[in-house]
Amino acid sequence: NWVRKTFLTLSLANIFGNCWNCIFPAVQIDAGQGNVVMTDSNNHAYFLLGSQWYKMGSLNLKHVSVGPAGIWGVDLNNRVYKYVAGSFVFANGDLQQVDAGGDGQVVGVTNTFTIHCLKSTIASAYRKQSPLSWTTLPGLLMYFSCSTNYGCWGVNSAQNIFFTEVTPSTCDISGWTHVEGAAVKVEIETDGSVFVVTKDGDVFQREGIDSSTPQGTSWTHLPMPSRISHVSYDHGNLWVVTDYGTILKCVC
DSSP: OHHHHHHHHOOHHHHHTTEEOSSOSEEEEEEETTEEEEEETTOOEEEEETTEEEEOOSOOEEEEEEETTEEEEEETTOEEEEEETTEEEEEEEEOSEEEOOSSSOEEEEOTTOEEEEEOHHHHTTOOSSOOOOOEEEEEEOSEEEEOSSSOEEEEOTTOOEEEEOBOTTTOOBOOOEEESSOOSEEEEOTTSOEEEEOTTSOEEEEEOOOSSOTTOSEEEEEOOSSOEEEEEEETTEEEEEETTSOEEEEEO
């Protein structure tokens, strides 16, 4: 596994040499399809172009996500938006966390931990403010993330980790499979790579994920130079946000 090997061979100085400190402190980051977005402590959303972060309008957002369904965000009042033609367009919904990494569908959770899904046919085509019909999924989660490959992962308020498969066009799920371990955040990326962050700020990667075992087989701890609050992975790059708000880009 390249991520494990990379972190075991890099010194702390090498890792800190890959910092992106243009926007500080960062709170949350998401990468997908070659794009990277983030939010800072002032609730501003940014898009990475080359080596520079560019502010995405004046709307205050606490969470952003990028993927096949576009760029989606949640504001301080849990209202949902999609980034369309250079600005965020209101898309009715009530979420505290949103994820656009699925195969066209958008998913998220509310502050009461209910789980919601927007069908791929609706999410991908959404362009202007209009009524949207979200599908409520069974169960309760505090964080939920989907991929175009190998399903979706979530964690609940008891830090239990779960796996399921979501049908993008209908938002039907295959049922919840409990996965051993404990985490407060989980991210599955486009290629099916899964990373979790624990309450102590440790990062683990799921091993053994393939088409026959999409829930994987074991966890590998990734050594970090600091406590980590958020992770995302795309195109060979692991992006992490430390508890100091520093963004680290760890390259294969």
